[in-house]
Amino acid sequence: MTHVREHLGPRAGLRASFEFAEDSAEVLDGYIDAGRVLVAEDGDGLLGHLQLTETGTAGEAEIKNMAVAEQRRRGGLGRALVQAAIALAQQEGRSRLLVATAAADIGNLRFYQRVGFRMLSVERDAFTPSTGYADEIEIDGILLRDRVWLDLSLHA
């Protein structure tokens, strides 16, 4: 039976899961301990995680990093984690969730829109050596370069 709960305590055991969603070890070091983390698990252990952080703007929270174990993708766990994050943010009286992903990652852009997010803005050249990312990383043949921001309104 799969369930989602808040993970309390050290994050080192979750690092491999965070790495599915973060191409820069240096950048990950900078935020892995921030905010709160929800985990999806069953009797066999960790199946996925979602990290929710502050944005600096009252009423907002950001999905900073999330991933589902490779063999369990496309089974609804990503949606369950986002729904748990929405419920948590609503309980706290927040009005908006934000998320950013690579423009090159067409699959993620579909996923976030299927779970309710809408396109907000594009940050060009967000993923470069000067921001901690190796040169010439490709996703599905598209250069990892630009970041897309999406948001989801939490108003009923």
Ligand SMILES: CC(C)(COP(=O)(O)OP(=O)(O)OC[C@H]1O[C@@H](n2cnc3c(N)ncnc32)[C@H](O)[C@@H]1OP(=O)(O)O)[C@@H](O)C(=O)NCCC(=O)NCCS
């Ligand atoms: C992105 C991710 C968390 C999605 O988790 P998931 O458990 O596979 O997602 P779900 O099964 O809940 O999918 C929800 C919807 O999104 C769609 N979707 C999920 N991944 C998709 C992909 N790669 N391409 C296209 N659609 C996708 C599903 O088909 C489903 O659509 P439907 O409502 O039409 O059936 C997972 O693919 C993952 O861990 N990726 C690697 C890490 C990563 O990139 N994280 C995001 C960083 S920003």
